[in-house]
Amino acid sequence: METPTWSESLPINRKKAIHELTQGQEWTDKLRQILQRSDHIESDPTSLDGVVDRILGMFDNTLSIMGSSSFNQPFQLPTNYLQSTCSIDEQKSSKPDDGFLFQSSYLHSLCSLDDQESRKFNETFPLQASYLESFHKSRKSDKNSRMVIPVKIKRGCYKRKNSWASTQLTSGLTDDGHAWRKYGQKKILESKHERSYYRCTYKLDQGCLATKQVQKIEDEPPLYKITYMRSHTCKNLQRAPQIILDSPNPRDTSILLNFEAKGLTGNKQVSSYFHTMKCEHEEGFPSFDNLRDNDQSTPSNNCLSWDPITQISQVPSEFVSMSVRLDHGVYLGSEHGDMTSSRAYSSMASIEQHEMDDMFGSNDFNDFSFCVL
DNA sequence: CAAATTTGACCATG
DNA sequence: CATGGTCAAATTTG
Incomplete structure (x- = not known):
């Protein structure tokens, strides 16, 4: 595959x-x-x-x-749409990052959509389309106007260098198998709840630099965003890379993987943490209907159990590892962490192009691929 | 009493 | 300079 x-x-x-x-x-x-x-x-x-x-x-x-x-991808909206304001001029000085739709440059690109694309956008995001229309009008009437539009403010939205992160959304706070020590809590701008910061308990003993952030992003139903950063290097959790993953059901096309990079490339440590990644076959994203239609009565494999309620593969106590070969000839080990979120929210592997560039240099990263055997 | 958590101060970044 | 991330002293917990 x-x-x-x-x-x-x-x-x-x-x-x-x-x-x-x-x-x-x-x-x-x-x-x-x-x-x-x-x-x-x-x-x-x-x-x-x-x-x-x-x-x-x-x-x-x-x-x-x-x-x-892919928060920086076009046509993507926040689940909790923010009503902060910022002038277009202010946005022009901002660099694209995790931000939302209405960056100045992005508005301009939206203005150049063709008819079909424009219609699709209007159908999909009517609210945003109305703002776009306002933007159109203001451009016609006064090129220097400081129109106020809804936007996520950019200040403070930086990512630290070498902070490869993976994000997971979960409706409950569950034990992910790692020992964490809380070291901070912070009020986050525009966020109802404070963000908690955790580091690996074995940071002092073993120098393990793994950290995670937990932030409640919704009350009802409760929804937490958990961000993992840096891989665990503590002895307690390391396993030799091996492939013991299998689909829990032969008819099921999706599996959840958790990658944790440990390799070295040049003199840079690849500390990216690919977390809870969902892999599918080409024919498409499996709908909940498809999942329901599958026979879940016989969890078949030698490692994973299949939770018919959460639709998520669970690994009770063992850590799943697998070896991933990159086209660049780098081997990345991986471990399994949290597979027990109580709903079928899971993130795709979370790593961005510029982060890949940092790790490997920007040459030919389009060739990146991995294999699951 | 050791380990874990809390919290204000400090630091790095854009 | 505002903000998010980390440190470390004070406090709490088991």
């Missing part, structure tokens, strides 16, 4: 997200039609549940996709 290269996979994620949103629209429309025929509900109440399930599943899938690293 070979997955797409990084340069290909990010746009694919975006396409998937758009596809899910489009599907969500269609099924919401079906729901509206059902509601218009109230007698239908009385005769077949289960059909309504089915439609609602499908809609929720699509939004879950989209959230999962959006929870990946």
Whole structure:
């Protein structure tokens, strides 16, 4: 099995997200039609549940996709849309980062969409389209106007060098198998809840530099964003690289992997932490329906158990490791950490192009690929 | 009493 | 200079 290269996979994620949103629209429309025929509900109440399930599943899938690293990809919106303000002039001085849609440069690129792209954008993001329209008008009337538009402010949104991170969204705080020591808590701008900072308990003993951040991003239902940074180097958790992953169900096309890079390239340590990565076959992102249709009664493999409720592979106590060969000839070990989030939110591998560039240099990274045997 | 947590100060970054 | 990340002294917990 070979997955797409990084340069290909990010746009694919975006396409998937758009596809899910489009599907969500269609099924919401079906729901509206059902509601218009109230007698239908009385005769077949289960059909309504089915439609609602499908809609929720699509939004879950989209959230999962959006929870990946590709925050800087176009057509992507925050789940908690922020109503801070910033003038276009101020935005011009900002560099693209994890920010949201309305960066100045991005607005300008949106203004140059062709008719079909523009229509798609308007359908998918009506609220944002209305802001874009305002932006259009202000550009026509006064090129120097300081129109105020909703935007995530950029200040303080930097990423420290060498801080490869992977992000996971979970509805509960569960033991991820590592020993953590809390070392800080911080109020984060525009965030309702404070962010907690944890380091590996064995940092002093063994110099393990792994850290994680935990932040509650939603109350109801509770949703936490957990960001892992740097790999564990503590003796307690290291395993020799080996491949013991398998799909829990032969018919199931998705597995959850957790990569943790340990390799060296040149004189730079590859400390990226690929976490809870979802791999799929080409035919598409598996919907919740597909997952439900699968026979989950016989968890088949030698390592993973399959939770029919969470749809997530669980590894009770063992750490899964696998060896990944890069085209650059670098071997990356990996470990399994947390596979026990209580809902099927999981992030894609989270690493950005410029971070890859930092690790390997910017040459030919489009050739990056990995194999799961 | 040792380990873990809290919290204000300090540091690095953009 | 504002912000997020880390340090370390004070405090709490087991």
